[in-house]
Amino acid sequence: MFWAKTVSDRTGTGVFLLKPASMKHKQSLVMAALVCAASLLQFCSKNDTTIVSSSSTNTTVTNTVGTLQLPATVFNYSNVSFPAHIANALSVVDNTPLNNPITNDGATLGRVLFYDKILSKNNTISCGSCHRPDMSFSDSAIKSRGFIGGLTARHSMRLLNVRFYRSGKMFWDERSNTLEDQVLQPIQNTTEMGLTLDELISKVSAQTYYPALFQKAFGNTDITTDKVSKALAQFVRSIVTYQSKYDKVKQGLASFTQDESDGETLFLTRGNVTCAGCHAPPMFLTSNPDRPFALQDATDRGINNQDRFKSGSLRNIAATGSYFHNGSVATLNDMLASNIPQHGVAAQDRQKLLAFMQTLTDVTTIADVKFSNPFK
Template identity: 40%
Template sequence: MKLRLQNFFIVFLSLSLLACGGESSNTIEPDNNASAEPNDPIEQDDPFAQLNLPDTPFNYANIELPEHLTSNAFGAQFMFQRPASDLDNTPAHNPITDAGATLGRVLFFDKKLSANGSVACASCHLPAHGFSDPKVLSEGFDGGLTRRHSMGLVNARFYFTGKFFWDERAAALEDQVLMPFQDPVEMGLVLAELEEIVSNQAYYPPLFEQAFGDSDVSSERISFALAQFVRSLVSTTSRYDVARAQVSSPTADFPAFTAQENLGKDLFFLPRVLENGERANCAGCHVSEAFVGPVPNDGVGSTIATNNGLDAISNDDLGVAETTGLQRDTGKFKVPSLRNIAIRPPYMHDGRFATLDEVIDHYSTNIQNHPQLAGPLRTDSGEPVQFAFSEEEKAALVAFLNTLTDDEMLTDEKYNDPFIE
């Protein structure tokens, strides 16, 4: 890599040498009297020898949002819609910077930051899979399985309350990003160990210097950098975005869409008249053109999790109620963005549905009458809504959801692994 930080070289070479010889399995312990095994870490004079980073950082801080993410173009028939930009959960004390998100990218893909150096954040949030996991449950550092399916991270910035995990136990993204490191199944560290491992890698001191003004490593700074990187994962270049730019309203026919895709779009956005004369639509729970979870009625920041009628009763997994202790939150789970939904099966918090067809079948005929079923999915008479889609309509919905895949964003170098194998 062409090193842009030559002026830090002398200082941080000495730091990297002092870091060697620690007890962590992730530190480099040179042995001048023995030949290195093929997989042994090799001490480098260049602290960035393991990384492929550009001389000038990628643009993370000033990603241009298209007009349909910054303005509300929905008509009065929609009960609630705000532009995605109004839902931004970025805190004033941790704005996205190019240097901070660059550091976050390295932390996100670094497998050294686990108890045995085998998994990274990206191991359960794969870019090629929409920053989710193709497995129903993700595998931790020692082969154990997570309790729930890995949620996609794209458009995390637009979750209105800023709460994270399926049960919303993290009050902010800055809290969430540290929890997997400390989970005994996922990465198996405590924060002091995380800080030590980070400090012992030659490439981190100059990255921290660039992001924060000095090379001090702390769990708070790690959380800030990771949160900046995750918030930079914004989808703006899907087929939906390209076609949307040609019209003034999301409910107008898109000239660049097929008739089937436009039908699916109408089925998603426009209120559907049910057999009993009542109306419901998919966009009631996937609001704005970021396609994220609903906004609370009080507009203040209470839970926006939803019970979508997967089961008539809650069994082992009580969802958000495990966090809040409130019966009214039983069986509620966070609603993820639908961006890249077609490439990140399986679906739901427990990964029970293997295909989008199965998901649509659920909403078509199988919504269960759970006591906490979301209001938009319950009729005035108290019964669960059943959308009763025809086979043609089901196929159209799948075709539309496919247009939300953002291949350009997911394959962008700035969102992918910077480590040189």
């Protein structure tokens, strides 16, 4: 009875853990144990999940490849208040389909799927292996390694601000029309994760923790590829960077240095087709790479074999490495000093453009626990 009462008394915010600091150590331990038991009970009561152990803050469940830890209360993915310069842009370019809005439970399921290695044939690779949060959801390697060690054909893309890509087309060559379609491709890719969709469903269904997560996200425990796709897309769409120095400056909360400010001016005004003409603020991407631009690459001609490529959001560009579709440009300085069309600039402009691009880095968002790997 006492346990049940504890559960029903929960405010749903996990505040039990934030009891007054004055509370004696022993009491807080007891309280932590209660909260723990309460969240476990809540988790257990709705499904057949096997609880193996628990920490003081999380519900902890076994997995064939790790230990899943989720907080008692879901994180906020659906209702983030973006500053005006971001919100205004989003209202115009958002590629979220009407039938798949971001919900907290949907993105939570997506987060688990994103980091779950059972989505690969031999349980060694997850989406997060090639889209690492510490690398702004890209990879440090020029080409990433798949489940049996094979290399991807192109450099991994940063999964930031994907929902601002108006056309919704995904991959460097835009071969996928929507994010919902895209997220099932790596799972079936014979280099990357190597599963058939039937294998995907049977492996996901075999994990004890999924029925409850599907129930919360979609209202029933049926596990289908459509739901896997929707949940993964919700999670990826929820990764939005809006806490960089650039964003603070746009809100009047900080100011650029002289170099940063000169760099922004160059970015917006330099050349016939400006940098911003292709990489449009505030997310520094364009939804239709129709302008003539080619990084010479005889082996890969991109969109419709026309030597065109998508460029994802340049946000956090200075926090990653290996640039362009083939990862052939090692540093931003190399790019600015190169003879790549539109991308090589005069020596005196390089430091300024570099300084400006560095202001686009948002370390707060990529380190947010709600985007982190829930498997320990």
